[in-house]
Amino acid sequence: MTERLPFVPKDWKPLTAVAAFAAVLPLVLPNDYFLVLFNIMALNALVVLGLNFLIGCAGQISLGHAAFYGLGAYTSAIVTTTLGWPLWAGLAAALATAALLGFLLAVPTLRLEGHYLVMATLGFNIIVSICLNQMEELTGGPSGFPGIPALHVGPLVIDTDRSFYGFIWTAFFFVFALFLNLEESRIGRALRAIHDKELTARTLGVPTHAYKVGVFVLSTVLAAFAGFCYAHYVTFISPKTFDIFYSVQVVTMVVVGGMGNLWGGLVGTALLTSLPELLHRFEDLHVLIYGLLLMGSLVFFPNGLAPAAATGLRELFRRLGGTASEKEERRTQSGPPGAKPARRVAGKPISQPDSESPPDRDVLAVRNISVRFGGLQALQNVSFTVKPGQIAALIGPNGAGKTTLLNVVSGLVAPQEGRIVAGDRDITGLPAHRVARARIGRSFQTVQMFSHLSVLDNLLLGFHLSGRAGFWRALWHTPAERREEETLRDLARAALRGTPLESKEDLPAAVLSLYEQKVLEILRALALEPRILLLDEPVGGLNPNESRRLMDWIGARRKDGMAMVLVEHDMNVVMEYADHVVVLQHGQVIAQGPPRKIQKDPKVIAAYLGTGRRAGRTEARSGIEETAC
Ligand SMILES: Nc1ncnc2c1ncn2[C@@H]1O[C@H](COP(=O)(O)OP(=O)(O)OP(=O)(O)O)[C@@H](O)[C@H]1O
Numbered sequence: 001m002t003e004r005l006p007f008v009p010k011d012w013k014p015l016t017a018v019a020a021f022a023a024v025l026p027l028v029l030p031n032d033y034f035l036v037l038f039n040i041m042a043l044n045a046l047v048v049l050g051l052n053f054l055i056g057c058a059g060q061i062s063l064g065h066a067a068f069y070g071l072g073a074y075t076s077a078i079v080t081t082t083l084g085w086p087l088w089a090g091l092a093a094a095l096a097t098a099a100l101l102g103f104l105l106a107v108p109t110l111r112l113e114g115h116y117l118v119m120a121t122l123g124f125n126i127i128v129s130i131c132l133n134q135m136e137e138l139t140g141g142p143s144g145f146p147g148i149p150a151l152h153v154g155p156l157v158i159d160t161d162r163s164f165y166g167f168i169w170t171a172f173f174f175v176f177a178l179f180l181n182l183e184e185s186r187i188g189r190a191l192r193a194i195h196d197k198e199l200t201a202r203t204l205g206v207p208t209h210a211y212k213v214g215v216f217v218l219s220t221v222l223a224a225f226a227g228f229c230y231a232h233y234v235t236f237i238s239p240k241t242f243d244i245f246y247s248v249q250v251v252t253m254v255v256v257g258g259m260g261n262l263w264g265g266l267v268g269t270a271l272l273t274s275l276p277e278l279l280h281r282f283e284d285l286h287v288l289i290y291g292l293l294l295m296g297s298l299v300f301f302p303n304g305l306a307p308a309a310a311t312g313l314r315e316l317f318r319r320l321g322g323t324a325s326e327k328e329e330r331r332t333q334s335g336p337p338g339a340k341p342a343r344r345v346a347g348k349p350i351s352q353p354d355s356e357s358p359p360d361r362d363v364l365a366v367r368n369i370s371v372r373f374g375g376l377q378a379l380q381n382v383s384f385t386v387k388p389g390q391i392a393a394l395i396g397p398n399g400a401g402k403t404t405l406l407n408v409v410s411g412l413v414a415p416q417e418g419r420i421v422a423g424d425r426d427i428t429g430l431p432a433h434r435v436a437r438a439r440i441g442r443s444f445q446t447v448q449m450f451s452h453l454s455v456l457d458n459l460l461l462g463f464h465l466s467g468r469a470g471f472w473r474a475l476w477h478t479p480a481e482r483r484e485e486e487t488l489r490d491l492a493r494a495a496l497r498g499t500p501l502e503s504k505e506d507l508p509a510a511v512l513s514l515y516e517q518k519v520l521e522i523l524r525a526l527a528l529e530p531r532i533l534l535l536d537e538p539v540g541g542l543n544p545n546e547s548r549r550l551m552d553w554i555g556a557r558r559k560d561g562m563a564m565v566l567v568e569h570d571m572n573v574v575m576e577y578a579d580h581v582v583v584l585q586h587g588q589v590i591a592q593g594p595p596r597k598i599q600k601d602p603k604v605i606a607a608y609l610g611t612g613r614r615a616g617r618t619e620a621r622s623g624i625e626e627t628a629c
Pocket residue numbers: 373376378396397398399400401402403404405445
């Protein structure tokens with residue numbers, strides 16, 4: 001990490017350049033009309049900034065930001081004009097109203113899977129528009145609200161276009177720097193993970209609901225701040241400004257600029273705020289041209305203009321000589337993962353024996369677990385235990401309920417009956433992010449990479465629980481936050497050492513081979529310092545050589561006291577590495593015990609010989625048959 005002062009964002013150079021450009025711009029603008037245009041652009045840019053973070057990072061769309069913009073404007077107008085209170089009281093009331101309503105709207109809707117926030121915010125915008133029009137006594141109704149006092153900062157009154165230009169762009173660049181800090185932080189990384197794969201993020205300890213609510217509230221507060229500035233700039237407001245069309249307009253600015261790209265949001269805002277003005281000279285045709293340009297940008301640059309421009313520039317540089325990361329990639333060799341990564345989390349070696357779980361005590365006890373999906377009984381009365389340092393294999397034909405059981409233990413599925421006890425702690429029904437806090441890590445049947453993130457960022461998400469810096473410290477990029485981030489990066493780099501990923505930390509995870517992705521996924525789970533590791537078909541899709549390397553590496557962790565639950569179809573792997581085997585069929589345990597005993601169990605042989613539809617099972621069946629013969 002580069003040495004930076006607190007608050008200073010990573011992109012401080014382009015930020016300084018753009019801010020300097022904005023500072024000299026008024027000197028060359030031909031008249032005040034352009035100042036007004038740039039002032040409106042800055043107000044839009046503030047709304048778009050929060051919305052872009054919400055859409056691009058947390059993956060949630062709001063069609064109600066005009067309402068929060070309007071709430072900020074009207075609340076402050078009423079407080080400062082009707083009640084005659086000072087400006088700071090208007091600002092506080094505006095921000096508090098937006099935060100409270102945003103919170104009340106987000107808590108129930110963001111708990112649901114899917115895009116319910118779009119509908120909720122759309123409805124909210126319509127209700128707010130109706131209220132602004134109907135509550136004439138309070139808001140002035142459709143005729144508007146006149147006589148709002150001008151802004152002032154101490155004795156400095158901001159009542160001209162030029163002074164407002166200075167104020168609003170300073171405010172924008174200040175907030176923009178805060179958001180750049182947030183984006184780069186552990187919280188920003190977790191938000192991008194939520195956007196990509198929310199369930200996976202939860203299993204790494206990210207409280208996804210709280211984060212999504214937090215980002216939504218932050219974006220509503222920013223919209224309300226823009227509304228406050230707008231009201232005290234124009235000194236007259238009417239409901240028309242805050243209707244649903246404005247909400248659609250700001251979403252369009254985000255989409256055109258590039259979702260999740262904060263610079264893109266600024267580009268989209270600048271373009272779509274100035275375009276209608278530029279096109280006015282075409283009279284009746286301007287709407288048509290505007291629509292065509294919009295469609296063209298969405299068709300040809302679906303990820304937004306800023307990412308497209310960045311890709312174009314990268315391509316240009318590549319042609320001019322090749323990038324450092326590509327050179328690195330060419331140098332990279334795929335060796336086996338280090339047998340014993342010397343990593344430390346929060347000052348404690350990850351590979352130490354689990355002192356909390358004496359070897360004779362169960363580290364995991366699954367007791368009489370039953371799960372129904374509608375009419376389907378996926379698990380029935382399943383019980384087994386695992387001791388520290390033991391590998392318990394869950395085997396059974398396809399659809400037997402193995403993955404469902406891992407999902408129950410990791411908190412992704414709540415059982416209808418039974419208990420899960422990890423060490424001394426009953427974790428039954430706990431949400432996945434709290435199960436992760438109980439130091440239970442997992443891998444998935446289909447590798448779950450955050451494919452847009454780099455190898456290092458993927459791994460850093462495994463260290464999410466090792467960090468403490470919250471929203472506030474992340475926004476300000478405080479010295480403590482910087483130190484913590486540096487420590488997490490050191491830990492992640494140390495974990496990569498001796499693995500095939502060592503020289504690939506900056507590559508996107510999507511370009512890794514399956515073997516490398518599996519190594520990364522397991523490293524990420526190990527970063528939780530798990531006392532129980534759940535592995536869902538870790539060698540699925542790997543060749544025998546890779547399978548052996550991976551299993552030898554994972555198996556070596558047993559001596560550290562880490563217990564594992566292994567779901568696997570490859571019987572050779574099960575027989576070689578498992579200490580205890582649990583056989584499931586139709587959601588029920590039909591046998592359990594040491595591998596050698598299970599191989600000879602007639603019920604197990606019948607289960608494997610009696611059914612069979614896919615390659616994995618054929619392998620399993622041959623493993624059982626082989627030993628049965
Ligand atoms: N979320 C869900 N909703 C409804 N049914 C489900 C859900 N998850 C799993 N099932 C069903 O529960 C049963 C057990 O599925 P599960 O994935 O646990 O089996 P499995 O033993 O892991 O199979 P495989 O070896 O093919 O991965 C299957 O019939 C599956 O279709």
